[in-house]
Amino acid sequence: MAGAFDDSGADLELVGITKRFPGFTAIENLNLTIPAGSFFALLGPSGCGKTTTLRLVAGLETPTAGRILIGGKDVTDSPPHQRPVNTVFQSYALFPHMTVLRNVAFGLSRRGIQDALGRAHEALRLVELDHLAGRRPSQLSGGQQQRVALARAIVNRPALLLLDEPLGALDLKLRRQMQLELKTIQDEVGLTFLHVTHDQEEAMTMADTVAVMNKGRIEQMGAPEELYELPKTSFVANFLGQSNLFTGQVVSSSALSIVVSAAGTTLEVPRERAERHAGTVTIGVRPEKLTLLVEKPAPAAGTNVLGPGIVSDVSFSGVSTQYLVEVPGAGTITVFAQNMVFGPVVNRGSEVWVSWAVGHGFGLGDDQEAELRFTPDDDTQSIATQRRAALEAELEA
């Protein structure tokens, strides 16, 4: 396959991008560099500016300020059809009056490239849809349309491929399958992918680098494991997975760790895993790093202990069980425990202690906001659920 295409991906550079719409600012002074050949995900809740960023790169919007460079070339003032960029739209946006083959060949024909149809067939073979080349898009299933949209974009070998939540409308199983296919295709053709999504799991499984975006700013950027294990802001700590957060004063610090007075006790965090080392800080730990204990443990170095608390909720989900523990002074603590034995190990109302290794904690660079936890309406899961429900309703109508 590689021989059929001859370019390679290009760097994308956003310099001081600001985008204001009448009434609100979508993006504020955004600086971002995406190296050639990488799979980059922009992750954030709806309205965080990620889709606007994508449209700015595609040329479908004009930035209020700032420059956009692709492969070192300034394209800020180029119209969309003169940019070496192709987009896979959220709604696929296939041309309904053309066959699948003509759809895929469209970009090549516009550029006057020889053998546009032959290359289109090749791209369709890549997404395993060549046998449907003569059909109209309306005769294809959602997953097939998605693949046609992808073929229509990658056949042009753009320096940069933009993906605008292209998997949002697919059901869960198909979405997983497409995620793997996209990843495989990216490996095969070696393009630079910029993927915009609100699905944190999707971003983490597919991307080399994830940038978490919130309110028009990038909160944190890095490899998925790094973002997950060492979030630097409370937004990231809660948008990317779940976190237990505690805020308090630093009471002592050493070369290796800082000790924070919080949740009615003292909690230790490694110094290099904390953003701030003095004053009021927020520290946290992921729910799966916690251990539930039914007896008060003996104090041990290198371990933080909270408790006693009362188990207020137990929800069993096959592989793991989620416990909610009410600890006086510390609020509700979430614990994920692998089901190593049959069923939950403690029941509702039990008295428990929770502990975690000091090395697993992290210290945030900002303070816990008042509205830290997302209201159920705009968390990732419910957006996806709502979208699926809306789509189903639409299909039934």
Add this chain to the structure above:
Amino acid sequence: MTMQEAAVLGRVEESRSAGRPRGPRRNWGVVVYSILILAILLIPIVYTIVFSFNIPARTNSTWRGFSVDNWINIFADPRVVAAFGTSILVGVTATLVAAALGTAIAIALVRFRFRFRTGLTVLLFLPMATPEVVLGSGLGSQLLNLGIDTGLPTIIVAHIMFCISFVVITVRARVASLDPAIEEAGRDLYASPAQVWWRITFPMLLPGIVAAGLLSFALSFDDFIITAFVSGSAETFPKYIYTAAVRAIPAQANVFASIIFLLAIILVVVQQVNAGARRRRYAREG
């Protein structure tokens, strides 16, 4: 309502009532009612066609016997031919201009927010809501005041005016149902603005524009009232029939009317056959 309109509407009705009633007992009331309605609709048409085969004479009001002379000597009466030609010319010109302008207005109304947008919408509805007599007499007196000679150009302008409204209404619905992302995809796939219009937007709007064009042509072709006020000495087909009816309508008028009707029927049949073939093909490909 012209025959084309009747045919177009008939097609809609037909496709809507595709499923046959499955009730165990036949409702004779409905049957009788349907036959009556069909008879009322068809009698004038049948009459027109039958009398186009009448033996030619000075008048065409009594049946004298079957003959194809009128069809053979279709161009015998130069006034019928001239009037028919004028109507075709007016209809085609008014339709093309109204379709172009109306489509542009429809896109503007759906895609852009501008001053006087609401005002424009109201203005567009006015010609449809105003009685034709009012519109025609108003136009006529305005042209007189301005000292513009009435004739073929003024007929065309007047027809463009009332056709535009119908084009805007028809095409606007089509534009509104168009996902802007599809055009964005075109721009994204290296198509210049002109190419986006001709290869994507226009083909997608085409069914709406064609429907609006057929409607416009039908409206223009059979318009009598407005035309009467703005035509001066120019004579369209309906105007000719009206003046000729005082004395005697030549049988050639029936021939032209029959031809229009047959053309409309052929159009509809071809469309239905095509659609049927397409459906069967889709069903086969599954």
